[in-house]
Amino acid sequence: MLTHDTAAGWSKARRPLDPARRSEWGAVAAKEASAAGPWGRAEILDASQVGSWDAAPQIDQQQASAWSRVAGRDIGTGGRWDTVAQKDLARRLGWDRSITPQDVRLRLLYSPRPALKDTLSGQAWYRCDEFGERFDAAAERAASLYIPVAGLVEFSFSGQRYVPSTTASVFFDFHYTAQQHAIQPVDSGLSVRFTPARILEQMRTMPWGWGTPTDPKPTGIVYPDYPGPVVVIDPPQEPDILETYMIANTVTLVVLPSGTPLDATNIRANLDIDSFAWSFSAELFGRTSLNLVVPDANGPKTVELTINGWVWRFLVERYSGSGKHPSERYSISGSSRTQLLDAPYAPQRSGLNAAMVSARNIIDDQLQNTGFSASWDTVGMGPPDWTLPAGAFSYQSQTPMQIIHRLAEVAGAVVRPEMAADGFTVLPRYREATWYWGGAVPDCIIPTEIVAEWGSEWSPQPQWNFVYVSGANYGVGVQVRRAGTAGDEPAADVIDDWITTVDVARSRGICELSKGGNQAIETRRIPLFEKGGSAPGLVLPAMLTECRDDDTTWRGLCLGTEISADGVGASRVWQTLKIERHYGSGN
Structure with a gap:
């Protein structure tokens, strides 16, 4: 048991500031000898009733501080209250508060369980304990009381509940926190294996293609039940309609x-x-x-x-x-x-794939160490990428551009070169099927106010609504039919060794069917406006153009463009467009 007492040290009083309002503890000046008592040695009146100053009785040695004998000084001068001799320095309490919290080097920890030796190797709390031994919560609560070994620490509460002092320097905390255990599985011996689902009726699956846009203006609505990409096509810039166009060509x-x-x-x-x-x-x-x-x-x-x-x-x-x-x-x-990338600058090569390879990887392999780069949006604009099994991709005496151009043609796509950079873009020949042009978003608008010269040539084709696309030695055979038709007007069959998947066959079939129907080749000569200026700017092949004539508005596919700059100094600049126009539903 610890007993903490508080005492005040007796010392010589400090010198007061006002001599008139204080009394000296020293010798008092005698004012009147007849009324003053001497401060010298007192007369012993009854020696039996006098208490000794040098021997304080010890009432209870277990609950009191050890009082030592006061050293006798001079009975005539009295004993000083601030000079009590320190007999047992090791067992006394520091009355002068000389020990500060910074000097404490020993701390007593009372814990119901031994301290953890290695906390870094403990069980992670964010996962369950799959392989640990089963623990019994009831047995753990019964064994939660930790009894320290005798002789380490002794407490004596005298039959009372321990309550720490609010101002004590040292107190004990007997709070017990139960050990937290990770969750353990009940039936860890049983497990469920996850394997790929079985493929049933693979030949009767229906390929899902891109949806048909019905709103020419993007709505920005996010479809929560469709995890795939949503391709948003920005509407074209509206051209400036003026009475007179003044262009200073450079x-x-x-x-x-x-x-x-x-x-x-x-x-x-x-x-x-x-x-x-x-x-x-x-x-x-x-x-x-x-x-x-x-x-x-x-x-x-x-x-x-x-x-x-x-x-x-x-x-x-x-x-x-x-x-x-x-x-x-x-x-x-x-x-x-x-x-x-073509002859006579690029060498001709032959090759055969020994492992499965994708069309996108083939293009990257052909451009290796050439400094050229390819842009191919296989997810949004198309055409789709596809894989060729081992042995299906073979070629003889072909340049890199011949291989790339043939890959694009197999998928119903074209290769559009960059104007000034070392690169090109692979994009579908028909971004939208011709029967959907009426609701598609065009790439540019050509108003009749800027057309300087026009021409038209009727060039009809059969109204094909069915085509058979297949590989030769590898791949699949796909019958591509225009939705809503009987499929009674077949186009010429398309057979190619590199058509190995349904996606690429479907893309090629849409391209072939879009070439048919009543159509005309239109020509338009328009100015080439400054870059970043008024629309439409430079019109490139494979762009879906919207032509606003005086009597009607129609859409067509740009097949070619020619830029001409005649004269010296103030040149006359024109661009002549060749546009494929289809007559029929949706246009």
Whole structure:
């Protein structure tokens, strides 16, 4: 048992500030000898009733602090209250509070259980205890009382409940916290195996394709029951309708990398939907400009053409000249940089896949170490990617671009080259089937107010509504039929070794059926507005265009575009479009 007492130390009083209001503890000045008592040695009146100052009686040694004998000084001068001798320093309590909490190095812990030795190897609390021994909660509660070994610590409560003092320096906490155990499975011996579900009636499955948009304007609604991607096509920019269009055309043709300008005229740049490179031609004045672009030992020269902010880069592959005194004129022609992936620049190769490979991986493999990159949205815009089993992908004496172009053709897609960068895009020839053009979102709008010249040529085809698409030695055979028709007008069968999945066969079938029906080839000559200016800007092949004529509005597929810049100085710039127009439902 611990007993904590509080005592005040007796010491010499400090000197007061006001002598008139204090009394000195020392010698008092005698005012009147007859009325004053001497402060010297007192007279012993009754020695039997006097208490000794040097021997305090010990009432209870177990509950009291040890009082030592006061050292005798001088009975005549009295004993000092602040000079009590310290007899037993080891067993006394510090009355001067010299021990501070910072000096405490020993702490007594009373715990009903031994301390954990290694807390880092304990069981994780966020998972169940699958393999641990079963524990009994009732037995654990019965054995929860921990009795310390005799001799370590002794307590004496005198039959009373222990209540720690509110101002004590040391007290004990007898609170017990039960050990937390991880949850244990009841029947850990039983388990359920998860295996892939069985495939039943695989031949009767219905392939799910892309839905048909019914609202030309995206609603932004998120469908909670459809986990797939939602392709949002932004509506095209509305063109500015003006009474008069004033365009200050800027045309420059320079040699790279020096940037030396060329004296050129009659510049042409064109691209059709079935080509993988832009074509270019121009006429030069004088031999000085020709010498800057003549190919040398390092190969063809590169020129950069800028028309109203639109930039192209071409390889000068051919040139010719003619002259008549006193003038001479030279012609140059070439292609965009994607021509480097085809003959005569790229080598021809042969190959056969030994393992299953996807079409996207084939394109990446063909572009390895070439510096070119391919863009192919297999999820949103299409066409879909597909896999070819081992031995199905074989080719002989093919350049990288020939392989890429054939892969795109197998899926009903085209290759659109970049204008100035080393890259291209694989995209479907018909982003929407022709019978859905009436509700599709177009890529650009061509109003009749900007059309300078137009033309039309009737080019009908049979109204096909059924086509058989199949692989040769590998793959599947798919019958693609236009929904809502009897399937009685079959198109020519499409058989290719690289058609190995249902998705690619369906994509190719939609492309073939879209080519049929009553149609016309329309031509429109419009200005080439500044890049970032008024719509429609530059119209590219495979774009779905909306033509707003005086009497009707229709939609068609851009098959080709040609940019022409005639004259010297203030050139006249036009773009001529070739558009495939279909007559029938939805257009």
